[in-house]
Amino acid sequence: MSLTASLNSALTGLNVAQRGLAVVSDNVANVNTEGYARKEVVQTSITLSGLGAGVDVEAVRRVTDQFLNREFRIATAEFHRFDTAGSLNDQVVSLLGDPTGDRNVVALMDKVLTEAGTLAANPETTAVRASAIEAMQRLTEDVDRLADGVRDLRRQADLRVNERISDVNVLLTEIQSLNQRLSSQPNDDAKVNLIDQRARKLDELASIIDIQTTGQNADRVLISTTGGLPLIDQNARQLVHGGANTGEIGEVFQPISIQRIDPATRIATTISTNVDDQILSGELKGLLETRDGSLNDLSIELGAFAGRLADEMNRVHNEFTAVPPPATLTGNNTATLAGDPHGFTGVAAFHAFDANNNIVATATIDFGAIGGTVGDVITAVNAGLGGSGTLSLTDGTMRLSAAGAATGVAIAQDATTPSQADGRGFAHRFGMNDLVRTSAGPHFQTGVQTGTAHGxxxxxxxxxxxxxxxxxxxxxxxxxxxxxxxxxxxxxxxxxxxxxxxxxxxxxxxxxxxxxxxxxxxxxxxxxxxxxxxxxxxxxxxxxGIGTEPKANVAAGMEVRGDIVSNTALLSLASVDATGAPAVFNGDNAGAVALQSLSFVTSDFEGAGRLSAMNGTLAEIGGEFLGRAGQAARDIEVRTTDREALMEDLALRVGEVSGVNIDEEMAQLIELQAAFNAATRVISTTNEMIDALLQI
Structure with a gap:
C-alpha cells in the first residue's frame, strides 16, 4: 500500500470516529428524552481492486425491535382505553354516593318509608305530613340529580371524543408530512431524526386510537386501526365527529365518519359514514364504549328503578283519598283515546262528596258488565254520578270533577273484586291521584291491543x-x-x-x-x-317507550306532585267508608300504613340495561342498581391495573433494546476516542514519512 493510500485510509477512519462520537454525544444528550431510540453507526470497509482502502459509514440507524414496539403500542392503547373508561366510572360511583352512607338513593328511600311510619302514628299532624313530604322531595330530587348527572357524563365523554378526534387528525397530518419529507431526505443524520420524530408521533397516536403500521419502504409507513380502518395510505385521512344533537337525556350520538384528503386539491371526500365499530382500543374507544355502553345502560337502569319506585308509591296513593276529597282528580297524559279498550276487570266506585265529607252520589262500575272501551267507562260513570260528578278524557288525560252540589270526588277499589288492568286499578292506571310525577312513563304498558286503532x-x-x-x-x-x-x-x-x-x-x-x-x-x-x-x-x-330517551326520562324531572307540596292536606291517607257518615275523616292512617308497607312488599322487576329481572322489595332493587354500578367500576379498575402492568413491562423491554445506557455509551466513547487517536497517529506518522521522502 502506498503512503497516499495509507493516509486516505487513516482519514476515513478519522471521519468515521468523528461520526461515531457525534452519535454517542446525541445519545447521551437524550438519555432522559421519552420515546428516544438510541442510535448506532453502521460501518463498512472500503475496498479498491481487492485491497482495503479504509472505512465508511453505511448508515446511522435507530436501535429498535419492531415486534416489541408493536406490542407496546397495542398495550398502550388498551391501557388508555380502560383508564379512560375507569375515570368516567369513578365519576359514576361518586355521583351515586357511598352505598353504606345516608345520601344514596336507597338510603333516601328508606328515609321516606321511615317517615311513613311516623306518619301512620300521627296522620293528622301538619308538621309530620310536611316532614314526610320533605323526605319524598329529597328522594325525587336525588333521582332527578342522578339522571342529570348521567346525561352530563355522557356529554362530557362526547366532548372528549371531539377533542381526541382533533388530536388524531393533527397527528395524522404530521405523520403524513414526515412521510413526505423522508421520501426526499438523503440518508443522513437528519433522516434518522425525522424517523425518530415519526416514531414518537406514532406512540402518541397509539394512546388515542389503536394502530398497526406497515412500511412501503424505509421512508414511508402506512397506518390503519387494528380493526382494518385505513388512516394513512397513499392519501391522508381525517376523522369527522358529528357532535351532540340535542343534549337531552338518553340522546343517541352521531357516529364518527372518515374522509379522504386529496393531496393536490386538499378536498375531503367522505368514504365511510360510520367507523365506530372499527375503533377497537385507545382513549377514543374507552370514551365511545362508555358513552354508548355503560353510561347508556346506567341511564336506562336508573329510569327503570325510578319507574318501579314511582309506580309503587302511586299505587298506594291512588287507593286512598285526601280529607276533604279534592274537587278534581287530574290524571297523567296517557295518550289514551276514547276508543281504546279499557281492559279492566273487577269493580271500582266513583264517589262524589259534599262539604261534610258525606257521599252524595256513587257510580259503582263493574267493568265486565259495560262496554269494552274507555268511552264506555266514561259514559257509565257519568250516568251513575247523575250530575254530581263528571269523568272526562281530554287530549289523553283523564279527569274526574265534582259537579252540582258536590264539592269533592274520590275513586275507591272494591274490597272483594278490585278493578284491575295489568295489575293496576282504575285510578292508578290513569294516574288520577298520583303522589309523584315523572316526565315519561313511569311504565309503558299501554293497554292497547293489536286490533286497537293506533291513532x-x-x-x-x-x-x-x-x-x-x-x-x-x-x-x-x-x-x-x-x-x-x-x-x-x-x-x-x-x-x-x-x-x-x-x-x-x-x-x-x-x-x-x-x-x-x-x-x-x-x-x-x-x-x-x-x-x-x-x-x-x-x-x-x-x-x-321506544329507545333510550323515554326510558331514561322516567327518572328525569321526577318530583312530588306540586299541589301536595303546597298543601299537605292533599296527601291521601284516608280510605272511603261508603256506609259511614262522614265517609272519610282526618286521623285515618290507612294510606300511611300502606306506604310504610313498601319496605317489605315485593314486586316483579323486569330488568333493564344490564340489570337482571328479579322479584324483590324496592330496597333490594335499588341495592342491585347501586351494586351493579359499583361492580362495573371495580371490573374496569382491575382491567386498567392489568393493562398498566403489561404496558410498563413492555416499556421496560423496549427501553432495554432502544434506551440509552450511559455505561455502554461511555465504553463506546472510549473505543471511539482510541480509534480517533489511532487514526490521528497514523496520519501524523504517514505525514512524517512523506516529509522524509521529500527531503531525499
Missing part, C-alpha cells in the same frame, strides 16, 4: 343501533300510509326489519323488540319522530 298521524324513523353504534337498518314509517291498527304498525315494523329484528305486542300493550341472531345486543331507537296520537301531543316513541 297516530305523521311519520317517524326507526333505527336498529348496536353497542358500537352500528346501524344495520333504518326505516321511516308514515302512519297515514299503513293500516289503522296497532297490529298494522307491528306488521310494518316486522316487514321493514325482516332478518334483523322482530316485533310483537305484549298482553299489557308493550311493544316488544327482539333482535335476531348476531344483532342480539342491538336496540331500537328513533332518530326522528314527528307523530302524535290523537290530540295528546304524545309521539309513538313516548307512547311505547
Amino acid at each position: 297516530f298521524t305523521g311519520s317517524a324513523t326507526f333505527e336498529l343501533i348496536g353497542p358500537e353504534n352500528q346501524r344495520p337498518r333504518a326505516t321511516t314509517i308514515d302512519m297515514g300510509a299503513i293500516g289503522a291498527t296497532v297490529g298494522d304498525l307491528v306488521t310494518q315494523l316486522n316487514t321493514d326489519f325482516a332478518g334483523v329484528a322482530s316485533f310483537a305486542l305484549s298482553a299489557e300493550g308493550e311493544l316488544v323488540t327482539t333482535p335476531n341472531g348476531a344483532f342480539s345486543d342491538f336496540r331500537l331507537e328513533m332518530s326522528n319522530d314527528a307523530t302524535e296520537r290523537g290530540t295528546s301531543g304524545t309521539t309513538v316513541q313516548s307512547f311505547f
